[in-house]
Amino acid sequence: MTAARLAILQTVRNGDHLDVETIHRGVCDRVGQVSLQAVYDSLNALQRGGLLRRIEPAGSPTRYEARVGDNHHHLVCRECGRVTDVDCAVGHAPCLEPVSNAGFLVDEADVIYWGICPGCRSVTTEVAGP
Template sequence: MTAPRTPTTAEELRGAGLRVTAARVALLETVRHGDHLDVEALAAGVRDRVGHVSLQAVYEALHALTAAGLVRRIEPAGSPTRYEGRVGDNHHHIVCRSCGTVADVDCAVGHAPCLDAADDHGFTIDEAEVIYWGRCPACATRSS
């Protein structure tokens, strides 16, 4: 029995109802191969792959990819908006207060949404967004 074939990036875009362009393919691949990159870093990655692309085009493509559920947008307080390709689960993040490094943190206990609200105000909760703050190992070593 053969393993199921992984869809191409273009097939994923089509499957999400998005038009396939070289810039969108490059952007989705850059997000997935990056590590919580901001818009400037993503734009540079797309330009490395396809040549000139405007920052506005990158913002528009990110909006479309996020709305389609192919990309996740995270907004740590005091840090630029970041994008990641890990979607479809309820993981969290840890952010270094010194250098801004962001890393994924799986749910610590239980099932999504990982946390039970003390008062859900009648909402049906399906996701919790938690951001842990601290210092990464490199910054902790430098400050001691």
């Protein structure tokens, strides 16, 4: 594995649902200048290899995480964009497989819950007042 790909893995593992710009800065801090295109290419390769997971919440930047191979979903704050892992209520794999695949070869499933995180709720409460 190249130094840049190793740095990407370390950056994502040490972060929390990082976007590409943040990953790029982290990689450059670790190994020196690396092109943004090289980071995109490496992220795609690492995802295809099952080492990273891509999260694409609607209206938000694509993010990456190192938590792979289990059955978890994501909570996304509508105010600040914070992404938080949440384990599946069903348990392991059932909710990731459709009842009928209609002839598709399913290679990915993603469940995203949307709401307002505790930090943004407390700010809203403070602004609104009693």
